[in-house]
Amino acid sequence: AQSVTQPDIHITVSEGASLELRCNYSYGATPYLFWYVQSPGQGLQLLLKYFSGDTLVQGIKGFEAEFKRSQSSFNLRKPSVHWSDAAEYFCAVGENGGYQKVTFGTGTKLQVIP
Amino acid sequence: EAQVTQNPRYLITVTGKKLTVTCSQNMNHEYMSWYRQDPGLGLRQIYYSMNVEVTDKGDVPEGYKVSRKEKRNFPLILESPSPNQTSLYFCASSSRYNEQFFGPGTRLTVL
Numbered sequence: 001a002q003s004v005t006q007p008d009i010h011i012t013v014s015e016g017a018s019l020e021l022r023c024n025y026s027y028g029a030t031p032y033l034f035w036y037v038q039s040p041g042q043g044l045q046l047l048l049k050y051f052s053g054d055t056l057v058q059g060i061k062g063f064e065a066e067f068k069r070s071q072s073s074f075n076l077r078k079p080s081v082h083w084s085d086a087a088e089y090f091c092a093v094g095e096n097g098g099y100q101k102v103t104f105g106t107g108t109k110l111q112v113i114p
Numbered sequence: 115e116a117q118v119t120q121n122p123r124y125l126i127t128v129t130g131k132k133l134t135v136t137c138s139q140n141m142n143h144e145y146m147s148w149y150r151q152d153p154g155l156g157l158r159q160i161y162y163s164m165n166v167e168v169t170d171k172g173d174v175p176e177g178y179k180v181s182r183k184e185k186r187n188f189p190l191i192l193e194s195p196s197p198n199q200t201s202l203y204f205c206a207s208s209s210r211y212n213e214q215f216f217g218p219g220t221r222l223t224v225l
Contacts, residue, residue, distance in 0.1 A: 034213055044216040051211065090156060100145060100164060101172065106156040
């Protein structure tokens with residue numbers, strides 16, 4: 001069965017600092033990987049996705065993620081965090097093209113301090 | 115505007131009173147899913163559908179039913195709600211090899 005682990009429940013960073021959110025997945029075949037962001041009281045918005053090809057994926061709002069098959073990881077990064085990035089971030093893995101059975105991690109809540 | 119809509123957005127009900135949460139998408143997507151979100155547990159998939167009349171269980175299907183009689187609609191049915199089904203529910207839709215688009219969520223409280 002597929003699974004996703006986000007080891008950091010809560011992260012605090014200073015505005016302007018760099019950010020890395022960790023995600024490890026377990027899936028037997030080629031994974032379809034996603035990062036979503038959820039602002040307080042809002043729905044989920046896709047930041048980026050990896051289906052195949054270049055292992056460094058660029059997303060919206062200046063985010064990027066790198067797929068590392070050998071480490072079963074798909075970590076999310078941003079070089080300089082803005083106060084508006086405070087939100088909860090979810091990593092997810094999907095099977096069969098990523099649009100059927102999708103498993104989410106438990107989320108990482110990001111706090112940005114001035 | 116491409117969107118996934120859910121109704122109602124907020125619902126307070128009592129144990130055992132059947133309820134339906136509707137979900138509709140206007141993007142002609144084949145695939146639709148229901149999730150529940152609970153603090154510390156992330157999103158867990160309840161059911162998903164690959165097309166009209168084709169559905170399958172996700173990770174937490176107990177106590178829920180779904181139907182897909184039309185491509186655009188995917189209602190979630192709780193025939194006898196219990197307090198442990200108090201949660202935030204999201205509907206999502208997608209096309210093949212694409213990400214899911216999520217609805218705004220339905221906050222359900224079962225007393």
